[in-house]
Amino acid sequence: MLKNTKLLIALGIIPQYIFIKLLSHFPEFVEQYYSNGVYPIISKCFRYILGWLPFSFGDMVYTITAIYALRWLYKNRKRLRKDTKSWFVDVFAAVSVFYFAFHILWGFNYYRLPLHKNLNLNADYTTEQLILITEKLIEKTNSLHLSIVKNDTLKVDLPYTKNEILSLVPQGYEHLKRTFPHLEYDAKSIKKSLYSYPLTYMGFSGYLNPFTNEAQVDGIIPAFLFPTTASHETAHQLGYAAENEANFIGFMAASNHNDIYFKYCGYTFGLRFCLNEIYRRDECLFEDMVADVNQGILNNYKESREFWEAHENPLEPIFKMFYGNFLKANNQSKGMESYSYVVALLVNYLENHPI
Numbered sequence: 001m002l003k004n005t006k007l008l009i010a011l012g013i014i015p016q017y018i019f020i021k022l023l024s025h026f027p028e029f030v031e032q033y034y035s036n037g038v039y040p041i042i043s044k045c046f047r048y049i050l051g052w053l054p055f056s057f058g059d060m061v062y063t064i065t066a067i068y069a070l071r072w073l074y075k076n077r078k079r080l081r082k083d084t085k086s087w088f089v090d091v092f093a094a095v096s097v098f099y100f101a102f103h104i105l106w107g108f109n110y111y112r113l114p115l116h117k118n119l120n121l122n123a124d125y126t127t128e129q130l131i132l133i134t135e136k137l138i139e140k141t142n143s144l145h146l147s148i149v150k151n152d153t154l155k156v157d158l159p160y161t162k163n164e165i166l167s168l169v170p171q172g173y174e175h176l177k178r179t180f181p182h183l184e185y186d187a188k189s190i191k192k193s194l195y196s197y198p199l200t201y202m203g204f205s206g207y208l209n210p211f212t213n214e215a216q217v218d219g220i221i222p223a224f225l226f227p228t229t230a231s232h233e234t235a236h237q238l239g240y241a242a243e244n245e246a247n248f249i250g251f252m253a254a255s256n257h258n259d260i261y262f263k264y265c266g267y268t269f270g271l272r273f274c275l276n277e278i279y280r281r282d283e284c285l286f287e288d289m290v291a292d293v294n295q296g297i298l299n300n301y302k303e304s305r306e307f308w309e310a311h312e313n314p315l316e317p318i319f320k321m322f323y324g325n326f327l328k329a330n331n332q333s334k335g336m337e338s339y340s341y342v343v344a345l346l347v348n349y350l351e352n353h354p355i
Helices: 002-011 013-023 027-050 057-075 084-105 107-111 127-149 162-176 196-202 223-237 243-255 260-281 283-290 295-310 316-329 335-350
Strands: 190-192 206-209 214-217
Touching (some): 002 013, 002 084, 013 107, 057 206, 084 107, 127 283, 127 295, 127 335, 162 223, 190 223, 206 223, 214 223, 223 243, 223 295, 260 295, 260 335
Parallel strands (some): 190 214
């Protein structure tokens, strides 16, 4: 009886896969019944249950699961040769359960409507539009920078601990929900990852645990990156799975914050995306525009760049390739490249809203 049950669970991954592929053709259905129906209830429940814990429960679960899996593989290593069929049934039964839990608890959000449709924004933009918005972002970011440090050559250092930054993140969403009610965020569950060091060497600044709905931030990245990284992961908690959408919402949450340091981090975040896109299109124009950016802002960018360069290693591209393929398998056809498409959302949104 037990063997038959395991076999059915293992084979269950096939109809699951087919169902998900079919569901990907009905984003309106996913949007209405999952992303704005079932998922918010699941998400809030997990945040209320686990958000109060001062440590990442999800990371603990990952650790225990990894130890158990390694122990199981070691103890059952001989079965792979002697009882191959049963061994594979056990493995695929476990994979099937995780595959089911991943999609029910969060993963279906990959198949919701694109954010630009919900916000009635265009998905394309011209170079002229990009230049205009970048010029406005430079002016705004320079103004914020000078309001903080009073000297255009000094970088901004946030006067908060990293835990204080995490506690302030929801305030940005509190202001954002006045314009976008669906971005209401309560029951905070944003934590520093227990795996911050390996995460850094993998080249990632944060992630969402889809099984516990905890937003994880790399605890050793520069404080300058904390407000936007935490706001980005919070967007994932709210069901925005696409990286470009989470970046855009993270920008909005930080730039709409009452705190001037959050605003500064938000606008420098958005400006960097636009400047990178201009560089990709026209290097000479990039040099002209970046000359108008306060040196202190460039020093903050340099601080971030030097941090990541100091942790570069031969395994990082492999991890990023793996994650890029994971994104492609989950309805993000451009993989890691989808991060750059935040510019389309930025340009079209800021064109019709005051900066």
